[in-house]
Amino acid sequence: MAKGDDAVRRKKNKVNRKRMRSSDSAVSARIASIIASKKRRKSGKRRTCEGMCFSLPTPEDPFNDRHDRKNKLDHKLKTKSNPKKNSAVQHIKDKENEKEKEQHTETPRPSAADEKFEDGCLPKFLTLCLNAIENSWKEKQDEDVEEEEVGNVSRKQHDLLASSSWGAELWRRCSSGWNVVDSSSGGGVCARKEQLAWLLSTASDIIARKEKQGLVIPTPFLIFLVPSRQRALQVRSLCKPLKALGIHTVSLHPGASIDHQIQGLKSCEPEFLVSTPDRLLELVQLKAIDVSSASLLVLDGLKSLVEFGFSDKVKLIKESISREPQMVVFSDFCKGTSKSLLQQLLNGPVCRLSLDDSAVCKSAFVSQHLHVCSSEDEKMSKASQILSQAFVDQNHPQHFKVLLVAGSASNVQLLASKLKAEGYGSSTEPLTDGLHMTNGEKVIIMSLKDMDSIVGLDVEEFEIVIFLECPSTEVYVAILKNMARYCIAGAVHCLFSKSDASLAQPLIKVLEQCDQAVPESLKSFDSS
Template sequence: MAKGDDAVMKKRNKAIRKRLHKHSESSTAVSARVAAIIASKKRRKSGKRRMCEGMCFSLPTPDDPFNDRHEKKDLKGKEPKKKMSSQDDERGFVKGKSAALRNGTEARNVTLEQKNEKVVNLMDEQKSSMISMNSLGQKCLVDLEEKVKVIRKKGEHGQHGWACENLNHPSKFLIMCLNSIENALRHDGSYISEEDKPLFVNEWGVEFWKYYSSGKDILETSGPSSTVEQVAWIVSTAADTIARKEKEGMTFANPFLLFIVPSQEKAAKVRSICKPLKALGIHTVSIHPGASLDHQIQGLKSCEPEFLVSTPERLLELVTSKAIDISGVSLLVVDGLERFSNGGYPDMIKSIRQSISGTPLTVVFNDCFNHASVPLVQNLLSRSIYRLSLSDTIASLSSCIVQSVNVCTSEEEKLSKCIQILDQTYGNQLFSQPLKVLYIFVKDSNLSKLAAALKIKGYSVSSDSSCTISNFNDSEMKPAVSMINIEQISTADLEEYEIVIIPSFVLPIDSYVHVLSRMARHTVNGVLHSFLTKENAAVAGPLTETLEQCGQAVPEALRNLCLTAPMWEQ
């Protein structure tokens, strides 16, 4: 075969092999992701890396989170070099060389110190603040110290020992729970908002969330029993707490929320509000006398609910038979206190409360302004509380404050009873902390006589403007006793005083209502004592109406004084 033919044959065979190789590659095509990895590897081996791949050789570390200790290439285009003459070039070379010889080590040290200082400052800023998303989806800086704080205290808030503080805004999960409940209720047609506002902007709910985050008990005194919006905020806040605790590795062997209701209908209503949370991992069980006890026992054995809604009588039956353990309940809600104030319900509520270990955060809906419900509320709320009410009525603002009205025959009897109340307060051993007592006087009253009587009892009256009374012996165990003039009522801070005494009732009824609605804001043990004589018959009628509006017992002597009021006016 000629040499030319051999060359032609080799060329033809090479073309055939190339065509076959190309066909085989197309039949075994790789995915786009693998092809990208292969291409990146080829570029890296050939030295043609892209600028975005610059971090392949210097990843950030905990010691160097901002990668400042590695030499980074400037991603910006370099500025064109300025042309220099030979003389300038030579001068610059000599100058640079001498500067380097003179300051070489010092310059490098200064540069390293600046870089290290920059890293420390940036790390401090990162620790002091973080970027979070608010409920509207906007970025905002949040102080880590003001973020959710969990303060663990032994023996408090059930078995979980938690007291939470959240000083910013409700979490995304809480808003998601509220939206889930609202969408489900609107779909069923069982929820129609009068203002047509979403649940997460409900005024009551926002106030509840603030008080709940503080870790204090809550007394709700708006009037009626819990509404749909109120129940939705309570269960959503509890679900949010469970979610945060589970992220911290905490588990719940017992129900987290115990919702006590007065009837089967109310239990079904509360459970229907909680039902949409099942998709988010929150299981609710309703217990009431409408179903057989054995059926409910079997149902409780097959599940571990986070929320438990029950009537008191059926719950006691299950607790007595050890079908359910409520010792680790962290949030207790008592709804419909008016129904529980009669019959044997107070004893049932006390037994349920005793079955819960520790001090769970308690929410009480007090729809009964009768003074008969005060002992039950005091049993449930033994710690410092927040009063939550969107109503500005006298009955709502003065809920659980006992109004004691005494009609005396002489000024000496009034002074004697005023001192007796003070002695009883000192000798009262029912309260863990001393109560604060306040006397309210008028300018022409017998202030000097009372001060002299208190000095005989061993008290000392200070001469300053506040007229504070204190005892030299065991003063730390005594309540703080103060005196103010009637003209100071509008500016005085009355919310810390549990006991207020008005020795001479000559103040207007508006001032009396002002004191009643602003005293004892953080306790359910408030008492307002008033002393009248026949000379005060003109205010007996308005005072009687105020007592009746607040559901307080009206003394017979005060009613008789009302009958004599026209005679005194003449």
């Protein structure tokens, strides 16, 4: 009696399963995917999903199979050697392209720097990386039986990964080549888990887009400097889910043997490198690793790096990179040595971000100065002194903006005439917004506003704000939180007089919360 097709198929499958079980080279599906991703990475190729989730179906193409037909035609053009057949296929392909152009008249897709998170235009590979990290958190949460409080924190982190304006802004700035300084920790030391998830996914997306363009990505692409061995292991654990997507990470720290790390670096080419500054510098000096082609340098916890004495090592690592790397810095409110180190390291456009909306975090790197003046003439002379000092300050760029806030419109006109009489506004540039002052090397663009016109004013581009009249606490805090977003540091000056005695105490509290120095003259002025 002849056997049916089902019986033959079952027997064949049984033989195949038996052969795979007896084979010594059989590996699990997870290990096979890791091996395959490593081979793709070494060959310079990475697969990108191009199914229905990549491009939405249309009424003309409901099954979204136009891309498959296009690939088949390309394959025929490459494999067929008959010129007549090739010309026929090319003719069919040209006709299909013409139909496709007629059916799709939408505008071209914007570049990565111009895409907006609100429109749902985040890249697919970025979303895959975020989902991989989020799934690893969920798996760990399922494995570890924790308290309800910890579960709530994890859910908040997942919600942040699913929809985060901070993360979208970080991705936009990094994709455009900007340096990013974040002050979200608010008294903490290093970046939060969700911030690292966005940063690592952003770096992975940049790598994927460059490889798709046919560019060769040097390794390591990202150097992540941490203050301690424990922090290096934490960051390394966050990077593990990205290995299945072709992103390999290596952590270097003093806790392991340096010979073991040298041997390990010879057998791999990691895209991400997580290390303490001292161990990385030691390996660079031994020529165990080449970091000269790194593109992205991340400082995790600037304040801690300075406190542990890594300032000089961080400078040497940056100097060992042949080109100017893009930088991302995570730090809480810092001043003094940390602030000067940041100003030495960062070159090019800068954007300051913060997850927290508090005045302490938003005003990081902005110095606050309160001056007590006995008369209006003394206020004018003090404002002139502040502007003169801005010209000689080497930290300010050649062009920067200053906002001068007077009490009323009449005071603004009086101030403008006095400044012009003192020689300001003599620049040959058109006076489109206030006064243009120059000393031959630098140009200061001064905007003169009264107290009423600054409500709702966009102050992100102003590096220096001078209040000739003491503002209310609400106005002061609003200006403080939003000013100087696109520079490393800013300054706000507030000039006091006896008529402002009622406003002194609230502003003193703001300065103390932001860890700013309160002048003794203002304290005695308030007590009287």
